[in-house]
Amino acid sequence: MKKIIPCVILLGLSAILFTSNRSLGNNAVHLVAQNTTKIDEFTSVGTEPFWNVTVSKSGIIYSSPDKKKQTFPYVTPIKATGRTADLVRVYRLQGKPNSMLILKKDSTCRDGMSDKQYPYSVTFLLDNTVLEGCADKK
Numbered sequence: 723m724k725k726i727i728p729c730v731i732l733l734g735l736s737a738i739l740f741t742s743n744r745s746l747g748n749n750a751v752h753l754v755a756q757n758t759t760k761i762d763e764f765t766s767v768g769t770e771p772f773w774n775v776t777v778s779k780s781g782i783i784y785s786s787p788d789k790k791k792q793t794f795p796y797v798t799p800i801k802a803t804g805r806t807a808d809l810v811r812v813y814r815l816q817g818k819p820n821s822m823l824i825l826k827k828d829s830t831c832r833d834g835m836s837d838k839q840y841p842y843s844v845t846f847l848l849d850n851t852v853l854e855g856c857a858d859k860k
Contacts, residue, residue: 761796762811764825766844768855769834775823775846778860782813782823784848792848794818799825821848831856 766775773786778796785791799811808827815821828843833856840856847853 763860764842764857765860766823766825766842766846766855766857767833768844768846768853771853773846773853773855775844776860777813777823782815784846815848818849823847825857828856 761779762777763779764775764777766777767773771786771788773784773789775785776783781796782794783791784794794815794817797813797816799807799813801807801812802810810827811825813823813825815823824845824847825842826844827841829839829841831840831843832838833840838856840858842857842859844855844857845852846855
């Protein structure tokens with residue numbers, strides 16, 4: 723009898739764990755599907771000097787006619803505390819400690835050349851250079 727009780731307990735625990743793992747596995751797959759977030763893509767432009775930055779799942783790409791194009795890995799943006807994610811986004815550029823792209827909701831931003839109105843203003847800090855411009859979602 724003493725040998726049967728531990729076996730029954732072990733069998734019962736195994737059954738509980740097996741059932742829990744199966745349901746956890748289904749929930750884990752479900753949670754992964756729920757947490758899949760869409761990456762918002764942006765195009766940012768500035769004049770004098772002319773430059774642009776694109777944000778997409780393939781990376782953050784800075785280009786300018788007088789400088790070599792620079793590509794940085796995509797990073798999830800930091801949002802402003804207490805604000806919606808669409809109001810302010812800060813992308814830190816990997817490998818450049820003091821470099822970042824800041825997008826801020828601003829319906830009055832105009833590029834200065836075409837006078838096109840954009841829904842975002844942008845500040846781009848790259849090393850010791852600060853560039854300002856406008857941005858739009860792709």
